[in-house]
Structures are given as C-alpha cells and as structure tokens.
Amino acid sequence: MIEKIVNEINGLLRDGYPYSALGVALTLPDICGNIAYPGTAVAIHYKKWYDEHVSPISDIRPDGGFMTVDGEVCYKLRCAYLHSGNFNLGNGEVVKHIEKFAIHYNRDPDLRFIQIAQSTGGKYLMDIDLGVFCWQLCTAATSFYKNHQRECSSATIEIEDTTPTEEEQKALRALIEEKSGYTLEEMKEMKREDSTFEIDIDFLK
Numbered sequence: 775m776i777e778k779i780v781n782e783i784n785g786l787l788r789d790g791y792p793y794s795a796l797g798v799a800l801t802l803p804d805i806c807g808n809i810a811y812p813g814t815a816v817a818i819h820y821k822k823w824y825d826e827h828v829s830p831i832s833d834i835r836p837d838g839g840f841m842t843v844d845g846e847v848c849y850k851l852r853c854a855y856l857h858s859g860n861f862n863l864g865n866g867e868v869v870k871h872i873e874k875f876a877i878h879y880n881r882d883p884d885l886r887f888i889q890i891a892q893s894t895g896g897k898y899l900m901d902i903d904l905g906v907f908c909w910q911l912c913t914a915a916t917s918f919y920k921n922h923q924r925e926c927s928s929a930t931i932e933i934e935d936t937t938p939t940e941e942e943q944k945a946l947r948a949l950i951e952e953k954s955g956y957t958l959e960e961m962k963e964m965k966r967e968d969s970t971f972e973i974d975i976d977f978l979k
Contacts, residue, residue: 775930776805776919780912792879792904799908800852802915803828803845809922809929820852821845827914843902851875873897879904 779798786795806827807819814822824845832842843851846868854862861876863869878901938946951957956964964971 775927775932776802776915779805780916783908783912787881787905787908790881795908796877796904797856799911800848800856802911803848803852805930806915806918809925810918817849821849823918824848827918828910831910831913843900843907847872847900871896871898872900874899874901876901877904877907878902 779802783795783799786792786798803820803824804816807814807823808816810823811819822845828848829842829844847863850863850866850869851861854860854864863872863875869875880903883905947958954961961971
C-alpha cells in the first residue's frame with residue numbers, strides 16, 4: 775500500500791494536482807508512525823516518525839537564524855490542512871515564532887528547491903517547496919517500507935482494481951445494448967433529456 779501511495783503522490787505532482795498531493799503526502803507519517811510505534815497516540819507517533827525518518831533527509835539543519843519543518847510543524851500542518859483546508863498552524867508554543875507559513879509548487883522537478891524560514895526580528899516567514907516536501911516524505915516512507923515490509927503488509931489494506939479488460943468492456947456494452955434495445959449513445963441522449971431515465975440492469979445477472 776505504501777509504495778502505491780507514493781506512486782500516486784508522484785503522479786499527482788506530475789499531472790498538476792498539488793492540493794491532492796499534499797493531502798495524501800501528509801498521511802504518510804500517520805500510516806508509518808502507526809506501524810512503527812503501535813499503541814501510541816496519533817500526535818506522538820506522527821511527530822516521532824517524522825523526526826526519525828524524514829528530518830534526516832534534509833541537507834539543511836536549523837540554527838539560530840533559520841528554521842526547518844520538523845515533526846511538530848508537520849503535525850500542525852497536517853491538522854490544519856486536512857481538517858480545515860488552510861495553513862493556520864495556530865499559536866502554540868512550537869509554532870508561535872512562525873509569522874506566516876506558505877507552500878509553493880513548481881511542476882518542473884528541476885526547478886524545485888528546498889525552502890527554509892529565516893527569522894527577521896524573531897519572527898519566521900516559512901515558505902516551503904511542495905515538490906521537495908513531498909519528495910522527503912515519500913523517500914522516508916519508501917525506505918521505511920523496504921525495512922518493514924511484513925509489518926506494513928499486515929497493518930494496511932489493498933484496494934483491488936476490478937476494472938474490466940477492454941474486451942470485457944466491449945462484451946458488457948454489447949450485452950447492455952442487446953438486452954435494453956438501445957445503443958449506448960441513445961441511452962446517453964435519453965439521460966441528457968431526462969435525468970430520471972434509468973435502465974434496470976438486473977437482466978445482466
């Protein structure tokens with residue numbers, strides 16, 4: 775499951791769906807943290823997993839004048855974005871020095887750069903690159919999965935793709951047209967003219 779989620783995040787970034795990519799990426803510490811530290815509270819295992827697996831990937835380390843995303847900030851972001859659809863990190867002790875938090879997105883991977891927040895007068899203006907941020911989360915999750923495949927497989931689910939093959943779709947369309955007495959185009963037109971139009975498909979069983 776984790777590998778598939780990572781692939782979907784990369785696909786969302788490539789195809790220009792930054793909001794969805796961010797939302798899915800922010801669930802990775804939830805999933806991996808729950809596997810790594812079972813029985814702990816969500817906030818605890820989320821932040822712990824991020825600090826132990828994602829933070830080391832960054833080449834930039836915080837010092838007196840700079841601040842990077844850590845487990846505390848990422849958890850605040852996760853709660854704000856997934857629950858409220860914004861970047862309001864609140865005014866807790868951990869983020870009280872962040873005056874503004876923003877995320878920017880560049881579809882071209884060659885133009886994605888690590889962004890950190892620099893302090894001006896004791897206040898941080900944090901603007902991070904979505905592509906880099908997702909890459910760090912995905913890289914950490916992929917590495918974690920490779921080292922914990924058994925635990926990951928037993929603790930997550932798989933969504934089965936039951937899409938019919940092209941040949942099966944053709945056969946199903948032909949059967950619908952034969953049994954209903956209408957072509958698919960005729961049925962689409964009838965649906966456009968009457969939104970209540972329906973075909974009883976019990977005859978297909």
